Amino acid sequence: MxxxxxxxxxxxxxxxxxxxxxxxxxxxxxxxxxxxxxxxxxxxxxxxxxxxxxxxxxxxxxxxxxxxxxxxxxxxxxxxxxxxxxxxxxxxxxxxxxxxxxxxxxxxxxxxxxxxxxxxxxxxxxxxxxxxxxxxxxxxxxxxxxxxxxxxxxxxxxxxxxxxGPHDYTERTDYWLARVRENDRVLVPGDGTNVWHRxxxxxxxxxxxxxxxxxxxxxxxxxGDRRLTTLAEYVELVADAMGQEVEVVTAGGRALAAGDLSSNDFPLYRPYPHVMSTARLAALGWESTPLATAMRATAADHRESDRDGSGLGPARMAEERVLGVLDTM
The missing domain is CATH 3.40.50.720 (NAD(P)-binding Rossmann-like Domain)
Incomplete structure (x- = not known):
């Protein structure tokens, strides 16, 4: 063809x-x-x-x-x-x-x-x-x-x-790229181990x-990526690609309530793991790009765009209230 x-x-x-x-x-x-x-x-x-x-x-x-x-x-x-x-x-x-x-x-x-x-x-x-x-x-x-x-x-x-990846108008990953770019502490819902295949x-x-x-x-x-990451690992992958050092802070339901938030308010959070087998596609000779390579290209495109995903997740002020509660616990 x-x-x-x-x-x-x-x-x-x-x-x-x-x-x-x-x-x-x-x-x-x-x-x-x-x-x-x-x-x-x-x-x-x-x-x-x-x-x-x-x-x-x-x-x-x-x-x-x-x-x-x-x-x-x-x-x-x-x-x-x-x-x-x-x-x-x-x-x-x-x-x-x-x-x-x-x-x-x-x-x-x-x-x-x-x-x-x-x-x-x-x-x-x-x-x-x-x-x-x-x-x-x-x-x-x-x-x-x-x-x-x-x-x-x-x-x-x-x-x-x-x-x-680059040109992602959904801005779901841009939300996390912007959070890493702008803050040294990034709030992740739950215990950070939820998995949504990407x-x-x-x-x-x-x-x-x-x-x-x-x-x-x-x-x-x-x-789907042949190697999956938890949401916390995904944020760390984003940080590496952005050349930033961040602290990933996880928050359960009680702490999130301090900011009137729930886990479902965050992009790419899913309460039950979503994992798909890619063996059938791999049998055709397909391989996925290494995660670090893929995220570096995604981060480079993010820097050149005006996307920040701000309409998809909590306001930073609400997150700050949650972080403040966690600091006193």
Missing amino acids: DTALVIGGTRFVGRHLVDHLLDQGYDVTLFNRGNHGNPFADHDRVDHVAGDRTVKTDLQAAAMTTAYEAVFDVVAYHPGDVETAVEVFADADAYVYVSSGAAYGAEEIPKREGETSLKPCTPKQATDDSRTTYGARKAAGDRVVFEAAEEGVRAMSVRPCVVY VYAPDVARAMRLVAERGEAGEAYNV
Whole structure:
């Protein structure tokens, strides 16, 4: 394969995917509405087709006017989007749908493709746009992929966990980068040992390309760092990447209450571990970037941005009240 159509492609994971495909010698066409700046506007091996992925005729027009072997669907948020795409691009050598680790419905350690159950999705949830139905909608998209493969479409799914890296507009990791940059004491909820599987964005891009080239139709592939960290270890990793020395201070429920806070107020906190097996993807030859390397690149991008994640977590004043209580205990 050396031609690809990327549905999305200008923000975060999609942007990293296009960069990776270009590095691998692909010619790329982006299909999107053009609502965000196109970092590849001047690249001679990247074309752009304007259209709305929720409009079938727009997708059909792209299919008829674009040369592609692989189709990467980065921005399918409803199962209806996937149903349309697998129909329109049924002739592709590979259709890769970006699902999510949030699609899993059972709390197991680790979550395995084909073994751990997926979330159900009601007809009402399938057309909803709220955050609470995100995982259910992604799971329904997975089921569309599996059904399309049974009909002869070479359709596959990748399931990233929480993604971090340069250009991360979600700012979840930026919150912790900013805390480390601005303070010598960083408050971490609980005892610091909670685990929420994460993955470096360029590694997701590489996984998508490998699945397109080597994956098996009708299969899903988890994508996550091969080495996991607790939240406290993650903050220490951030500090090393930022060249800062910080004290990680953990706080349980009673101490957090002094600042009218709870553990769930902090980005990347999850009460039950979320861990996904990545053995199936590794069997295709995929490896994840060493954590220190990944975080250094993430920190460098953070320094050049204006992102600080301040809208995602507690105000520093509330944290200071908690730290003050802990100092007297």
